[in-house]
Amino acid sequence: MNDLRFALFVQHECHTCVELIPVFKRLRERLPDLKVYVQDNPACFASVRPLHDETLEVSFRHNIETTPTLIRWAGGKETGRTAGWVRQEWQSLTGIADLGCNLPAFLPGCGSKTRYPGAWERLVATFGEPGLKSRQVQLDPWDDPMEACFERGWSDGLPVVPPTDERILRMLSGADRKPDEIVGLVPPNLSECSVEKVAINAVLAGCKPEYMPVVLAALEAALDPVFTMHGLLCTTYFSGPVIIVNGPIARAIGMNWGINALGQGNRANATIGRALQLIIRNVGGGRPGEMDRATLGGPGKYTFCFAEDETDPTWEPLSVSRGVAPGRSAVTLFQGDGIQGVVDQKSRTPEELAKSLALALTAANHPKLAQAADAILILSPEHYRIFRDAGWDRRRITQELHAALVRPGRDLIAGAHGIGEGISPKRAGELVPKFWEDGLLIVRAGGDAGLFSAICAGWTAGRVRGQTKPVTKEIKEIRP
Amino acid sequence: MNPEVLLRDPTAETAPTQRARLQPPASLAGVTVALLDIGKARGDEYVDKLQELLTARGVSWRRYRKPTNTRTAPLELLQQIARECQAAIIALSD
Numbered sequence: 001m002n003d004l005r006f007a008l009f010v011q012h013e014c015h016t017c018v019e020l021i022p023v024f025k026r027l028r029e030r031l032p033d034l035k036v037y038v039q040d041n042p043a044c045f046a047s048v049r050p051l052h053d054e055t056l057e058v059s060f061r062h063n064i065e066t067t068p069t070l071i072r073w074a075g076g077k078e079t080g081r082t083a084g085w086v087r088q089e090w091q092s093l094t095g096i097a098d099l100g101c102n103l104p105a106f107l108p109g110c111g112s113k114t115r116y117p118g119a120w121e122r123l124v125a126t127f128g129e130p131g132l133k134s135r136q137v138q139l140d141p142w143d144d145p146m147e148a149c150f151e152r153g154w155s156d157g158l159p160v161v162p163p164t165d166e167r168i169l170r171m172l173s174g175a176d177r178k179p180d181e182i183v184g185l186v187p188p189n190l191s192e193c194s195v196e197k198v199a200i201n202a203v204l205a206g207c208k209p210e211y212m213p214v215v216l217a218a219l220e221a222a223l224d225p226v227f228t229m230h231g232l233l234c235t236t237y238f239s240g241p242v243i244i245v246n247g248p249i250a251r252a253i254g255m256n257w258g259i260n261a262l263g264q265g266n267r268a269n270a271t272i273g274r275a276l277q278l279i280i281r282n283v284g285g286g287r288p289g290e291m292d293r294a295t296l297g298g299p300g301k302y303t304f305c306f307a308e309d310e311t312d313p314t315w316e317p318l319s320v321s322r323g324v325a326p327g328r329s330a331v332t333l334f335q336g337d338g339i340q341g342v343v344d345q346k347s348r349t350p351e352e353l354a355k356s357l358a359l360a361l362t363a364a365n366h367p368k369l370a371q372a373a374d375a376i377l378i379l380s381p382e383h384y385r386i387f388r389d390a391g392w393d394r395r396r397i398t399q400e401l402h403a404a405l406v407r408p409g410r411d412l413i414a415g416a417h418g419i420g421e422g423i424s425p426k427r428a429g430e431l432v433p434k435f436w437e438d439g440l441l442i443v444r445a446g447g448d449a450g451l452f453s454a455i456c457a458g459w460t461a462g463r464v465r466g467q468t469k470p471v472t473k474e475i476k477e478i479r480p
Numbered sequence: 481m482n483p484e485v486l487l488r489d490p491t492a493e494t495a496p497t498q499r500a501r502l503q504p505p506a507s508l509a510g511v512t513v514a515l516l517d518i519g520k521a522r523g524d525e526y527v528d529k530l531q532e533l534l535t536a537r538g539v540s541w542r543r544y545r546k547p548t549n550t551r552t553a554p555l556e557l558l559q560q561i562a563r564e565c566q567a568a569i570i571a572l573s574d
Contacts, residue, residue, distance in 0.1 A: 134488040137497050145485050151499060154490050163488050191492030200490040282490040 005073045006034040006094070009059055010050075012041035014067045014110035016085055023090070023100045024048045027070075030096055039067065039113040059114045060123040066109035070094075084109030118170070125165035132168060133180060134196055149204070154282055156274065156302055160204040171199040174209025175216060176478040183216060184223035186284035187230035188291040193219070193283045198275075201282055205275035205303075210253050211268055214331060215275045217475040218243050218305075221333040222276060228468040231461055232335050233286040238298045239459035242336035242376070243273050243305035244443055246319035247329030249475055250307035257307040259447035262339055262378065262454065273305030298338045309444045315384065316394045318443050322472040329475040334376055334441060335459035335468060340364070344383070345451040350390040353383060354397065357453060358404035362434055364457035368412045368422040370432045374439040374458035374470065377401070380446035383453050398442060405434035436465055505567055513541045514561045514568035520549040526571045 008024065010017040027034050028048045036050040037058050053059050062071060066083035072093050073079060082089040085107035091099045114123055124130055139148050145162035149155055161167065172179055172195070179196035186193045195216070202215050222229045222241055232239055245255055256266035264270065280286040288294065294301070310317050319330035342360040347353040357377060364375045379387075379397075387397050409430040414422035423432060439462065446452075461468045489497060505511055515530055517523045527543065534541045542564055546553050561568055 132488055134490075135493055135497065137487045137489055139485040139487065141484065143485065145487065148485075148487070152497075162485070163490055165486070165488065168488055186492075189492060189494070191494070193492075196488075197490065197492075200488050204490055278490070283492050285492065285494070 003075050004031075004033065006031050007058075007062065007071045007073075008034060008036045009039065009053070009062070009064045009067055009069045009071075009112065010036065010045060011039040011067045011110065011113060012044040016107040016109055017068050018044065019103070019107065020068060020085060020100070021045065021047065023085075023103070026096065026099060027094060031094065055126075056114050056119070056123060057127050059112055060120075060127050064112040064114055067112050068109055069112070118166075121166040121169040121173070124169055130165045130169055131179065132165060132196055133194070134200060153287070154204060154278075156277060156281060158274075158302065160278075161206050163200045163203040167203045168196070168199050171202050171207065171209050171212060172196065174212035174478070175199065176213075176476070177216070183219055186219075186223065186279060187286065188233055189285040191283050191285065193279060197283050198279060201278040202271075202275045204282075205278050206267065206271040207275050208253070208267065208271075211272050211275070213329075213475050213477050214243075214245060214249060214253070214268075214272050217331045217473045218272065218276045218333060219279060221331055221471040221473040222280070224471045224473070226466075226469045227333055227335070227471045228461065229280070231468065232459060233280060233284070233292050235459060235461070236293050236295045237460055238294065238296060238337040239335045240298065240301040240304065241273075241276055242300065242334040242456060243276065244318055244332045244334065244376075245272075245305065245307040245329070245475075246310065246317045246324070246332070247475065248327065249329035249477055250310075255307035257309040257445045261306045261309075261445040261447075262304075269305050269307070270303050273303030276305075277301060277303060300336065300338055304336065306445060309381065309446070312381075312384070312388070312444070314388050314393065315444050318441060319472055321394055324472060324474055329477055330472055331475060332441070332470055332472040334374070334456070334470045335461070336376060336456040337458070338456070339378075340455040340457065342453045342455060343451070344453075348386065350387045350392050350397075350400070353386050354400040355404045357383075358401050358434075361401065361405060361440070361455055362407070364434070364455055365460055366421050368414075368416070368419060369460075370407070370412055370423050370434050371436055371439070371463065371465070373460045373462040374441065375435060376441045376443055376456040376458075378446065378454040378456065379442055379444050380450055380453050381444070381448050382451045384444055394442060398440060401440060401442075402433060402435065402437065405440075406431050407434070408432070436462070438469075441470060508537070508539045508567070511539070511566045512564065513539055514565035515541050515543050516553070516561065516568055516570045517543070517545040518549045518570060518572060519546040520572065523549070523571055530569055530571060 036048045037053040038045050038050040042050045042052040069083045071081045080093045087100050087105045149160045177195045181195045183193050253268045255268045324330040344356045347356050365373050409427040409432045412423045413425045413428050515527045517527045
């Protein structure tokens with residue numbers, strides 16, 4: 001018995017620990033090398049001369065999951081451990097045959113304080129090896145960390161969450177990918193972006209760890225060459241990446257597709273879009289006034305992310321229409337501007353409403369431009385109901401809108417109607433569609449009340465067909 | 481006071497972590513220079529000398545004074561300097 005050592009980890013908040021105090025006293029008498037570590041209130045265990053593991057360092061270093069836990073070492077090596085109260089195990093581990101005979105054979109333990117929500121990552125950051133490769137930035141003890149982030153240029157103008165190791169580790173727990181895995185090269189500087197850098201920027205943006213799969217998918221979509229993120233950043237035009245989320249993950253992480261879906265107030269909507277923008281800014285080096293040359297920009301360049309309302313089974317989700325299997329989660333990235341509201345409170349037939357929405361869509365970018373950019377129509381539930389009740393599905397609505405969006409070229413050519421802007425005079429004799437046939441995306445979102453829909457016009461780089469396109473990527477969800 | 485705060489760099493780490501200083505103006509032509517006396521004993525003598533040197537070179541200047549050297553300059557004073565000048569010399573008399 002001489003080379004045996006024992007350590008016991010307990011906490012006052014654990015009823016089993018308190019009930020076992022007579023057992024602990026017995027151990028104290030019989031096991032001279034016993035160390036008793038109390039995670040919270042050592043006074044309660046004064047009779048067994050405990051040590052206070054106030055910082056939880058000892059519990060962390062011994063990977064304690066449950067209290068009470070009793071560990072035995074022989075010859076410097078751990079030779080046994082038991083958690084909770086299983087009388088037979090405690091008797092066997094200690095060699096005290098009659099230990100706790102007056103107690104039930106089994107009492108459940110409690111979760112160790114090291115496993116309280118948020119504790120583990122802090123302990124790893126403090127006492128362990130976080131395994132992060134990004135360089136550390138040490139602040140002056142008097143610095144306000146949030147101000148320090150501003151001063152270093154890490155912010156989009158709004159406060160960011162300071163990226164401490166514990167927050168980054170927590171964020172990484174939301175991604176089933178290695179921190180050093182390279183997601184891609186982020187424009188404009190084409191800098192390598194690791195999963196760790198994504199997590200750091202997601203922390204800055206205010207994301208929760210469970211948003212990470214969406215942020216990663218959004219970044220992958222943004223880095224798809226056909227999305228032309230570099231050009232989208234550099235353009236003098238208004239556009240930035242607009243993220244539309246489909247599938248079960250939208251509900252799982254609490255995204256908003258209902259009332260005020262395009263507005264403020266939902267953390268997932270707000271921070272996922274912001275995280276992507278911060279990655280472009282911080283990793284890619286895309287800053288306004290430098291490589292970002294937007295004449296006016298738009299509020300959507302802080303963040304523009306929302307989910308599609310998939311609660312109506314008659315509606316085919318955007319992701320499914322773009323080739324993702326039903327029931328799978330996906331992001332679609334679109335190069336979009338701000339929102340143009342469309343009021344139609346009087347159309348009662350699908351034909352009327354299609355013509356009405358089409359008329360509003362002609363204003364995208366400019367009424368006299370055609371095949372200049374893509375657009376999203378965000379169809380509200382009340383407007384969709386008019387189509388649905390007449391049996392019109394996504395395909396039919398899209399088809400009817402395109403049909404209503406064909407206009408005589410003579411009205412659109414440069415100079416027509418006394419307006420210099422317009423399409424090539426060579427097309428005066430043509431019937432000209434407003435959008436390419438794949439250039440009108442329809443998304444269903446919004447509150448139940450309101451005969452309003454919205455148009456998000458796209459980036460004018462779409463004038464050269466196929467040069468730049470929206471991109472849909474399936475989200476790699478963490479599956480239990 | 482915060483305990484030691486360590487953050488991780490969210491950037492591609494192509495620039496030093498230390499904040500870059502603003503580059504001094506290439507020329508003082510057309511620039512009004514703020515001469516800020518930080519409020520320490522005999523600081524005014526030092527600023528007087530700087531004023532003489534600037535005047536001799538035909539550089540326009542404006543004088544300012546912090547109420548005390550023990551605190552940072554009041555915001556109003558900093559904003560006034562930013563409105564009225566394009567460069568500043570913050571003089572220390574030690």
